Amino acid sequence: MLAELSPALTAEVQRAAKLLASKQRICLLTGAGISAESGIPTFRDKQTGLWENYAAEDLATPDAFARDPKLVWSWYQWRRQLVADKTPNPAHDALAQWQYHTQSSDQQLTLITQNVDDLHEQAGSTVIHLHGNLWRNRCSQCETPYQSQSRDSYSSEDSSEDSIDFNEGLIDCPHCDGYIRPDIVWFGESLPAQAWQAAEEAAANCEVFISIGTSSLVYPAAGLAQLAKQNGAKIIEINPDPTPNTIVDITLAEKAGVIMPLLIQQITAL
Numbered sequence: 050m051l052a053e054l055s056p057a058l059t060a061e062v063q064r065a066a067k068l069l070a071s072k073q074r075i076c077l078l079t080g081a082g083i084s085a086e087s088g089i090p091t092f093r094d095k096q097t098g099l100w101e102n103y104a105a106e107d108l109a110t111p112d113a114f115a116r117d118p119k120l121v122w123s124w125y126q127w128r129r130q131l132v133a134d135k136t137p138n139p140a141h142d143a144l145a146q147w148q149y150h151t152q153s154s155d156q157q158l159t160l161i162t163q164n165v166d167d168l169h170e171q172a173g174s175t176v177i178h179l180h181g182n183l184w185r186n187r188c189s190q191c192e193t194p195y196q197s198q199s200r201d202s203y204s205s206e207d208s209s210e211d212s213i214d215f216n217e218g219l220i221d222c223p224h225c226d227g228y229i230r231p232d233i234v235w236f237g238e239s240l241p242a243q244a245w246q247a248a249e250e251a252a253a254n255c256e257v258f259i260s261i262g263t264s265s266l267v268y269p270a271a272g273l274a275q276l277a278k279q280n281g282a283k284i285i286e287i288n289p290d291p292t293p294n295t296i297v298d299i300t301l302a303e304k305a306g307v308i309m310p311l312l313i314q315q316i317t318a319l
């Protein structure tokens with residue numbers, strides 16, 4: 050299988066596997082790119098990225114929700130519909146397999162994601178969510194959690210943009226006069242404190258930091274690699290396209306679904 054990669058990339062995968070097998074504290078940060086091969090659009094990829102086709106400031110900020118809650122709610126309902134039938138790909142599976150493997154070794158692996166889908170969990174991983182969860186809701190005013198959406202209630206028959214129902218009803222909070230919103234971190238909002246603290250600790254204490262499928266443009270998450278580097282960690286990046294991340298020690302420029310199974314196969318064999 051390694052033969053499918055170029056000799057240079059094959060050598061880099063082997064170098065990464067050796068490094069990872071020799072270290073104990075590993076921290077991984079995933080972004081939208083890891084779910085791309087499951088059919089979930091990323092945010093910034095040309096043509097297909099959500100922020101290439103929609104304005105984030107109209108849909109993913111507290112101001113946007115205050116201005117037009119129906120629009121924002123409908124858009125997230127559409128995103129739920131888009132994700133409802135998606136399943137983990139070989140990258141999620143390989144990561145879950147590695148995490149399982151480390152339970153009987155002295156390696157400590159902390160998986161952090163910026164993704165709001167639950168494909169890591171579906172694959173069997175334990176994961177820290179920095180940007181919330183697409184299936185959870187809470188009140189936009191009193192913050193009380195509201196019942197989660199069930200993926201089964203979303204028909205995946207038509208998830209085209211035309212199917213966005215802009216008359217989708219808003220839900221009133223049973224405790225105050227606020228509207229229910231998705232439990233997602235929007236631009237300008239703070240990250241969940243506990244999740245962020247756990248992520249910072251893992252990044253600061255790791256020996257290797259792996260960045261997978263993220264453009265490394267959105268802070269504070271993008272700063273975790275820098276924090277790891279400042280504390281002496283080696284940085285590995287898995288992304289078919291270049292990113293502004295200039296502190297990378299090993300670049301594996303291929304899709305996560307191709308690299309991760311090969312990498313994990315090699316690490317666990319060493």
Ligand code: APR
Pocket residue numbers: 079080081082083085086091092093094098163164180261262263264265266267287288289290291292303304305306
């Ligand atoms: N494997 C690995 N990487 C991939 C793949 C793939 N199959 N396909 C695309 N990528 C890479 C792209 O090259 C890009 O660098 O994934 C990255 C996706 O970047 P973004 O769309 O910017 O997604 P992300 O980094 O997760 O965005 C961060 O921005 O809008 C917010 O809250 C949202 O969590 C999100 C945050």
